[in-house]
Amino acid sequence: MPDLFDDDPLPDSKPAPLREDAPLADRLRPAILAEVIGQEHLTGPEGAIGRMVAAGRLSSMILWGPPGTGKTTIARLLADSVGMRFESVSAVFSGVADLKKAFAAADRAAEAGQRTLLFVDEIHRFNRAQQDGFLPFVERGTVTLVGATTENPSFALNAALLSRAQVLILQRLDHKALDQLLDRAEGLEGPLPLTPPAREALVASADGDGRFLLNQAETLYNAMLGEPLDPAALGAFLQRRVAVYDKDREGHYNLISALHKAVRGSDPQAALYYLARMLVAGEEPRFLARRLVRMAVEDIGMADPQALTQCMAARDAYEFLGSPEGELALVQACIYLATAPKSNAVYKAQKSAFKSARETGSLTPPQNILNAPTKLMKDIGYGAGYSYDHDAYEGFSGDNYWPEEMDPQTYYQPVERGFERDIAKRLDYWDKLRRDRE
Structure with a gap:
């Protein structure tokens, strides 16, 4: 252990007392795991976190979820629940020196019989070499690592790190959970200066982000408004488009579900109606663009590959033109999707392939298709017997590309609609060539 850390006192693992003027979100931060809203599938008695806490032992984990869903709060409460030191670093503000200090402090704490939970916020922002630096400390138990990320861990984190940590998925906060957060805020600060429809609109505007919702509520409290705001006045006050709900209070999620199902059902008229309902109500156009993509x-996939291109072009057109002119591009994309041939073959193929990948682990591809950039790799057979398809009849060698321990699988099965009809014929032809050569 480096000498320069030997005389440093152990950092206090407990947060400093909150000031009276602390942000509302901090003052409402849960004190125990049972108070965490919206993540009961993890924190409840049958959830992964609930079971670990009940057993009194934590394994390293990656908390993956959208912003404002409670990742930092859960990490701190986990440490409290099992009596561990809480050490926190942020990949945005910390470097190698900060990590060395954290690991050194954890080593000293371990010598004193105290375990350390190291929380790493935005862990995906550390590069691969820095991520590798966690491994020896996790492996020998110096720290229990809890990383937080908004990015897909499969792409953002090293495989070696992922193999030593359990990935737990936090859900975006639904309408009920967000409503509970506002109830807690009103219990502390008093009723919000909003009419009931405006309160519903404020919840919908948060788009699953609890921290954002509480920050908006705090803005309203600080303004000391004399009269309650209606949805239109709320949108003007916050300088943010806020959805307006009619007397039946059909909400954000009901309308987006109706839009999606109308598109899937090839009803362009109904799809346009629901798209218009949301745009006129003040829904964020970028949210609608994401859903159209x-x-x-x-629901269309390879039945019409241009559908994705149309939606991305509509997104770009909106960004270029802004509202209201750019909303016409979203309308065009919506009509294109509703009138396109439908297929969920790509969607089903993804689910099947991912399931197979999880079940088969790390099987090695056959040697004939492995790259052999060095003499040693060539000598042991890498790339031997590979058939270059462009040299074969019809540009198709018919080679086997599956691991030896695995039978060929069929994930993608095109439908007899749109462009996929042609793909199906192509696949059938290649299957015939493969059978003939066998």
């Missing part, structure tokens, strides 16, 4: 890949 999702519809293009989930």
Whole structure:
């Protein structure tokens, strides 16, 4: 252990007392895991976190979820629940020196019989070499690592780090959870200066982000408004488009569900109606653009590959033109999707392939298709017997590309609609060539 850390006192693992003028979100931060809202699938008695706490032992984990869903809060409460030191670093503000100090302090704490939970916020922002630096400390138990990320861990984190940590997925906060947060805020600060429809609109505008919702509520409290705001006045006050709900209070999620199902059902008239309902109500156009892109890949896919291109172009057009002119591009994309041939073959293929990948682990591809950039790799057979498809009849070698321990699988099964009809014929032809050569 480096000498320069030997005389440093152990950092206090407990947060400093909150000031009276602390942000509302901090003052409402839960004191125990049972108070965490919206993540009961993890923190409840049957959840992964609930079970670990009940057993009194934590394993390293990655908390993956959208902003404002409670990742930092859960990490701190985890340490309190099992009597561990809480050490926190942020990949945005910390470097190698900060990590060395944290590990040194954890080593000293371990010598004193105290375990350390190291919380790393935005862990995906550390590069691969820095992520590798966690491994020896996690492996020998110096720290229990709890990383937080908004990015897909499969792409943002090293495989070696992922193999030593359990990935736990936090859900975006739904309407009920966000409403509970506002109830807690009103219990502390008093009723919000909003009419009931405006309160509903404020909840919907948060888009699952609890921290954002509480920050907006704090802005309203600080303004000391004399009269309650209606939805239109709320939107003007916050300088943010806020959805307006009619007397039946059909909400944000009901309308987006109706839009998605109308597109999937190839009803362009109904799809346009729900799209218009949301835009006129003040829904964020970028949210709608994201959902249209999702519809293009989930419900149309390869039946019309241009659907995704149309949606991305509509997104770009909106960014270029802004509102209201750019909303016409979203309308065009919506009509294109609703009138396109439908197929969920790509969506089903993804689910099947991901399931297979999880079940088969780390099987090695056959040697004939492995790259052999060095003499040693060539000598042991890498790349031997590879058939270059462009040299084969019809540009198709018919080689086997599956691991030896695994039978060939069929994940993608095109439908007899749109462009996928042609893909199906192509796949059938290649299957015939493969059978002939066998």
